[in-house]
Amino acid sequence: MHGGIGTGHGIDMHDYRNNQRQSKMTSNDRHERYKTDCYKTKSARHSSLQQNEEKKIEEVTFENVWKKNIKVRRQFMCSNTPTIVVTHIKSPTAVIKLLGLKNSNVLSRKVLAHTFSGNFRALFDHFAVDVNDQQLIQLAHKFNDSKNIENEIKGTLENYGSQIQEVKRFHKMPIVLKDNDIHIGVKPFDKNKSKLHFKQCGNYYTLLMNVQETQMIRKAREKLGIKLTRKEDDENHHEIRFKVLYPSHWNWMKVADITKEEVIESLRHLSPYKAQSPDNIHNQMLKNSGNVMIDSLVFLFFRMGYMPIEWKKANITNFIVSKLMKRIITKRLMWWLNEKQLLHQTQAGLRSFDCNSVTYVVLLDISAAYDSVWRNGLRYKIRNEFQLDGRLY
Numbered sequence: 001m002h003g004g005i006g007t008g009h010g011i012d013m014h015d016y017r018n019n020q021r022q023s024k025m026t027s028n029d030r031h032e033r034y035k036t037d038c039y040k041t042k043s044a045r046h047s048s049l050q051q052n053e054e055k056k057i058e059e060v061t062f063e064n065v066w067k068k069n070i071k072v073r074r075q076f077m078c079s080n081t082p083t084i085v086v087t088h089i090k091s092p093t094a095v096i097k098l099l100g101l102k103n104s105n106v107l108s109r110k111v112l113a114h115t116f117s118g119n120f121r122a123l124f125d126h127f128a129v130d131v132n133d134q135q136l137i138q139l140a141h142k143f144n145d146s147k148n149i150e151n152e153i154k155g156t157l158e159n160y161g162s163q164i165q166e167v168k169r170f171h172k173m174p175i176v177l178k179d180n181d182i183h184i185g186v187k188p189f190d191k192n193k194s195k196l197h198f199k200q201c202g203n204y205y206t207l208l209m210n211v212q213e214t215q216m217i218r219k220a221r222e223k224l225g226i227k228l229t230r231k232e233d234d235e236n237h238h239e240i241r242f243k244v245l246y247p248s249h250w251n252w253m254k255v256a257d258i259t260k261e262e263v264i265e266s267l268r269h270l271s272p273y274k275a276q277s278p279d280n281i282h283n284q285m286l287k288n289s290g291n292v293m294i295d296s297l298v299f300l301f302f303r304m305g306y307m308p309i310e311w312k313k314a315n316i317t318n319f320i321v322s323k324l325m326k327r328i329i330t331k332r333l334m335w336w337l338n339e340k341q342l343l344h345q346t347q348a349g350l351r352s353f354d355c356n357s358v359t360y361v362v363l364l365d366i367s368a369a370y371d372s373v374w375r376n377g378l379r380y381k382i383r384n385e386f387q388l389d390g391r392l393y
Helices: 002-060 062-068 070-079 082-088 092-099 104-115 120-127 133-169 195-199 215-224 260-268 283-287 291-304 320-339 375-384
Strands: 205-207 228-230 238-242
Touching (some): 260 291
């Protein structure tokens, strides 16, 4: 019995140790598998990131663009004539559309921007192997001409828009113009009046503006609602008509032009000893400026048709000596009025002393009081009631 039990116990211990060894081996295998899986996932992620970076780099470089699109480039650039190539390639976006390139934003910024800034050879060495130097020079000249035309159109549109804004600012003032002058029509002057009132006003001004009709000018013209009337003598230039509506009793077109003789006669009566205006233009300068200034004044006075607000401003600056004299006269007047007790005792205004008395005030504000004073009555009152018959200075 004892030997049997011992042998049985030894077998159980041996099995237990074997089980422990197997469990350790399985745990080690699992750990190794986990390590390999982690390494594989990391390597896969790294390889995917590397592939994405390589793809980004490939999309930007000239060589990869040239390798991927060589067939399309040759079919497009070599089969067509130079005139067709010039008409198609006007911008980086046109090249992107024609070549079917991907990632157009990156390509247009880094690749095609380098090309269309003047260095044509860099792109066409890759885009067209068979294009000769003469075609490249022709394309470069065409592109530069189109850029110059575009800049001229932009400048024309800027001047065009500034003229529109300037006239809209003074849309309540009718502007008198002669033929071949530039004028832009605006809205009716009184929105509350009926449309029939303005339909009866058949007069309109004409704007003759020689501009070449392009796509940019056409879009700007359509936004402004301007209609063109084509001239018979030249198909590339147009007569642009703007209609200005104004009351029928304004016969502005019948007013005669301001002549050069009228301006010269007015300049003769201009005093050369007056103070200069806020724009620092002295009368002496206008009188001695010559025919160039006179012609400019003739053009300015009649063609504008209104008085600018800036011309109505003035710097009213009294001379120091005149202030001194006015102060002396005022002091003598107040002494006389107080000495003779000609002012009422309750009057507090325009009196420099203080009586330490209670004042009850009733104010009456009269608009333009100084301008509406009866000057002759004031002089009569000074002479008869205040007995100021002699001179004070």
